Amino acid sequence: MLSGAGVIFALVMVLLVLPYRAQNGPKGETRQIRVWIVGLGLAFPMTVLAALLGYGLFVGEQLLPRDLPDVVRVGAEGRQWAWTFTYEDAPGTTTQDVLHIPAGRPVDVAITTADVIHSFWVPRLAGKLDAVPGRANILRIEADAPGVYQGLSAEFSGAGYDRFTFSVTAHDAAGWQAFLRGDER
Amino acid sequence: MKALERHRKLTTIWASEPGFRGWFSTVNHTDLGRMFLTTAFFFFIVGGLLAMLIRAQLATPHSAFAGAEIYNQIFTMHGTIMMFLFAIPTFEGLAIYLLPKILGSRDLAFPRLTAYGYWCYVFGGSMLLVAMVLGIAPEGGWFMYPPLSGPIHSPGINTDFWLIGITFVEISAIAAAVEITVSVLKYRAPGMSLDKMPIFAWYALITALMILTGFPPLILGSVLLELERAFGLPFFQVDLGGDSLLWQHLFWLFGHPEVYIIFLPAAGVISTVLPVMCRTPLLGYGWVVAAAVSLAFLSFGLWVHHMFTTGIPHMGLAFFSAASTLVAVPTGIQIFAWIGTMWKGKPDLRLPMLHILGFFCTFVIGGLTGVMVAVVPFDWQAHDTAFITAHLHYVLFGGFVFPIFAGLYYWLPHFTGRQRFFRLGEFAFALIFVGFHVTFLAMHWVGLLGQRRRIPTYAPEDGWTTINLISSVGSFVLAIGIAMVLLDVILHGLTFYRGPRNPWNAGTLEWAMTTPPPAYNFASLPHVTGREPLHDDPELPARLARGEGYLGTPKHDWRETLTVDIASGRPDMHVIYPGNTRLPIVMSAVTGLFFLSLLLKFYWTVPVAVAGVICLAWRWVWKQGRKDDLEPMSLGRGLKVANAAMSRRSPGWWGTAFLLTANATFFGSLLFGFAFLWTVAPGWPPPAWLAASPFELGAGLAGAVLSSGAMRHTMRTNRKGGKPVLGLILTLAGALAIAFACAALMTRAPAPVEHAYGATLLVLGGYGLFHACLAALMVVFLIARVRGGYTSSGRQAEFSIVTLWVDYAAVIGVLILLVAHASGFSS
Incomplete structure (x- = not known):
């Protein structure tokens, strides 16, 4: 979880620094919305979070008290x-x-x-x-x-x-x- | 009329009293916004000093700096002050200062209410400060969990200061929220339809609506806990049918939306400032608005994630875990919309932008650790450790303080009309940024090593000494940085170094005026055709000053503005504001007397204070209005609209509607509490049920039908030119019947101090009685207005406002009586 978080953090930092370096040619607003908002804003967190949630629920179920003979x-x-x-x-x-x-x-x-x-x-x-x-x-x-x-x-x-x-x-x-x-x- | 002449004339009409006396009678939003912000920053400093004490205490093991009792007061007050006396009022202050300017209007919807809210905040905050100075400050943690905060385990007055002081301050939050909501919806420049609204106004609107629905559960919880402490009504005592988990539900039902109530205004600042710093419009305006709205909705669905360790079934946890992770999605959309804006434009590194970059760095880490704690098994380990403390500071400092500093430096030239001469701010930013991360990265670490929150000291063998010392050193660097910001702002105020009018080359309307802003904002109101009117027409400020907009000719001594249709932005009403008055400060002082009497248990002054508030409120509404019908007003540019008093949907009606929204949330929370105790609390069923009475129930229901029906009939009669008094008397009779039925319920509630069932019925009855009496009082007021000649078939605004209150009393009266008597019948 920590390394995943580290990767995402590094990604955001790189995305923040790049516009100061690169000269961006003008692009269409629709295309930008598709890349930034739909892609990175919507699809990316949904995927990561769904995986994480499933993992959390699975582990949580494992930790629940179950009836065993020698409890x-x-x-x-x-x-x-x-x-x-x-x-x-x-x-x-x-x-x-x-x-x-x-x-x-x-x-x-x-x-x-x-x-x-x-x-x-x-x-x-x-x-x-x-x-x-x-x-x-x-x-x-x-x-x-x-x-x-x-x-x-x-x-x-x-x-x-x-x-x-x-x-x-x-x-x-x-x-x-x-x-x-x-x-x- | 020349521009200068217009300026002088408008200034005489709009100016506050000169000198410090003006502070007490001003109702102007620019003054009050500045006062709000200054007071909030004062509390920020106080809260910061408390944080320094905490870090001094934890810097070394076995510290003898403060004992546990004092330490508990310190951290409780730190959290309380930062949340309730700094963060929320800062948003209110910024919105109060900015909204009319950014929306192209002259003031907020209810100027006197702005002042009343401000003074409630000052008096309520002072109560808490006094408690702190006397060493009797609240000590149960800012979340005040019973039974620890209940009468048995916290017998002192400390907790009462919290419950009563915060409820008092909350009045100002509700007042500001009603004000902001109505102002954004109605008080905009002509032509500014919803989709042309500046993005900050969207955020302010959403935040205000969240305050209206998020704060009532906490107010209810505070009222119930105070009733338990003062009068022994056992809402949270498990052996008497109460449940301490009820408090946790009510508290976090408020507490989680609170996080977003704090974050959204900051996001509004970023969405406003960042595009200007990147010299391009915001990417995906519609998406960002949609994200903020969905964030608001989602935030109400995840309060239980603060209760993951209370033993709630795992299925329930799964639902709230899913909701908690889902909330990261709209946040992600906003973050990437901002980054996309940076890619689209040409970002620079001026001071506001530095703070925004600080925000990104900090808030993203806070969000990622937030996703971690949303995973239930992880939370079972991290809960209540310093890891959570670190996480929430990353979210709140990153998500609020950095953006607010960005906003501070962005609008500082607007507040003062000057520019910075000494460039301390950049250095201060570096200290804050480094200091913050050293402090709280260390705190994550020590939390994972098992250091709990809220412990006053620890032992050397715990192995936390070095990390805590690093963290404390970092916090002092942070404090020096913030002190330098303060110094920078003070120097800015002292150096007369005039700046250009629109230093950032922004496109929004607040820069279309001279700075510091004149009391009337705009000499004439603009007609808006796009989201960035100043970019569309760089000549706009000069044209407005020449009176080429709406309402450019001052008439009589009227403080005039106009309202617009909510969706389209078409002008629909002409409004005359009240002038300077001391009524708000006097009324909030008397309100304070009410709370103080409860706090000190001087119960004989309570009725005095209530009577005082009634008299002042009567005077408050009486002073408005006229005895003759105003002709439709010419606004300039060939437009004529009717005065607000002639409208069925006057600003007062809108304000009432949103106040009642908050009120209905309060009532809904009360019903939720009743259902929760009944079904979940262990100590049920109660020893005795209410003996249901068909007579009382029938009287109450008949009263509800009568009052509501008669009021409607009266309104129609009045509109047709008939005499309304008879109908009003019938309405009064109906309201009194509801009051009777609720009072009877209160007297017959079985043994309220012995079981939560009776206690809940008592509170339900009291709520109904209060609203029935309030409705009755308003009907009496309306009768007096009719007889005084203040209404006519045209001047009908007051009728529709009273109708709302009468209907509300009827609806909740019916619900209360049905619920209470049904519980009696069913048993």
Whole structure:
């Protein structure tokens, strides 16, 4: 996308510089309209945008949560300024500001809020999704490898916004079972 | 009559009071345009200083420059000031100054309304400035999302300053938009049909129409949020049947068109200035107009792209993603039409052209990153990071500030009649251009590294330190550049270096007058036969000064002009403007008292202010008009037309029609809100429904039919020479019946503070009551006018204006009562 944008930008710049250099012979207005407006103004962006839109929708569909057998379900509730995480596989267990997930398995995070609008974002695992009062938004995330991933709230929420971060710990299979049993806490 | 004698006579008629006292009583568009622009640039400086504070804060990690509370106020005010107090008023000021001159007329449609709008802007803007100085400025971000901005999470007065101050300023936007729309459609030189209109007028018309339909949703949102904050009506509280997403819909329903409301006037400046700099007419005039119109329509269809991360279903996102990418097409058409114009002509590198090249470079990058964020998966990552901040500055600075600077330098000789002596501008441009790109290219980068927007500080281990420092240094270079532009303009004003009359050799009519422009613009009005009258006839200025056009002979003390048929440009009415008056400033001060009382919760002064506004408005309309019929006026060149007071479609009628367009959008947004809450908000159904009353419903519907029918009958009776008073009394009775039914609805709305359902019914009823009372008041006014002898079978303009208001009250009354009582019946 960036290189495409760079090419288009360079093209426009060249088109801007050329009239200062070249001596243009007079041409018919109709022909100029056909070249500039119909060709470059209408047809060119339509083609590029249609391709881009199709690509975006395709990728967007891929990212949607789908029903898979091994989906892990967790809950994330934001409040000013802390996240509380709950686990379907370990009822009663809650963690504060650290979300535990198994690596290599899809995880559905049900995002809710106790007060104002927040946004749940773990840049390396998925895009962001808002926590809107009265609603539970489901975000599918998946960590390829065990490790710690930084997460943050990405919707302005008042005075404590800058410190409003959390982390995601992705366990291997054994670590996940240990977490569910409560060994680690 | 000699040219000089004509000049002196016209000047006595049109001049404002001398000295600074003239500022408070002037209704002249040249004065008010200059005042608007000066005030807007003052706010630009204030907003710019706030931006400097932001960059100072972010220059280093763990900065202790400002705490989070102050920082939140700073960035909220930066956005608010730049959007509402700089960008929109700059467009208004430029259009107010330029339109009558470029259209070949003597003033805008409603001179006193221009002044009223200006003072509302000044007073509303001052409220926000005072809040900032006192350290109680709004702090919830310029988008004011509830529940963060609601009564629970923002209990202080800060948010109220935003909601009330901005609504007050918005009055000036609506006033200017009505004014601009009617002026472009009606107040043109004879012969200037729509297809001969200068391209800037097209852009101004489209922008004004967008303001009329784009601002009402925000005004509605602000009213509802303020009602929630002040009186506990829970429109946005999810546990009481409200929904915070309703605010986001209303806000972005305004907020996205707003981007194009800002861009289109700038595009109008480019379409005007660029062809002159290339010494050729604009390529594809019709295409450019069509592109601007389609941009306006499309921009209303993509507000949801600001809400891609709120959890809206992917199908819905696909639609809005498509619309968001589609909007790049009409923009592309305009860009390539401009580049094509450059290829067609011989472009030069004078100062306005430099800023236009700066625009191209910046805006194209902004547009390309815009296409990127329109792609949903990309937006899920980039949303609310500094990448978006960078993108929107490329669009707004590139798409507005560069073109406006181009326009500033292009029309500066017109404002002052001088030319620049010190050539600071070129150097200033270089600083601005370099400073801007350093600042915001760096910001893209740091955004992709994950820096969020609106954070007051960050840690060294985030790894953003160097980039932020580069960005801050760039911003200070940019600031120095802008300060140099300011200095350049001030020096320009101080050096008496007279310039030629038409320094750019432009073809449009604003250069067909002496500069600085005389108060009356044109000694006589031209007859236009092409898009560039000055190129068609280089002798035009001298011929107009000699009085060879229309209305070249000053009569009585009348400020005269004429209006034309919208499409063909054939003269159809003769207009006499009101003269200098302090009424606008007094009325906007009393309007300000109303808003201030609400802000400070001095509710006992609210009725005082309302009564004051009613009295002043009464006086405002009463002062116009005559007790005798004017004969058809001779305009010169053998043309005679009737006075506007004798017309059924007077300028006042057109103004009312467009004001009601904005009003209907407001009402439509309210109905949308009701439907949205009902179907989407989680906390429904409400605990209790309205007990529907066939009696109230019947009374209201009968009142609507009676008022509307009686008013029409009265208008016919009057035209035939009959007595209209009886019919007016029947109309009044009908309006009062609507008022009764709406008041009853308000009192019986079930527990408005406990559920959004009751709260919405209360607001619907209040809206109906207000309009029914307003219609009743106008009918009473008309009765007084009839008895005072101000109307006749010929002087019927006021009848058709009141008819519009009566019909509007009847239509919305019927809709409100049907919707409210149907919700009661259905449950």
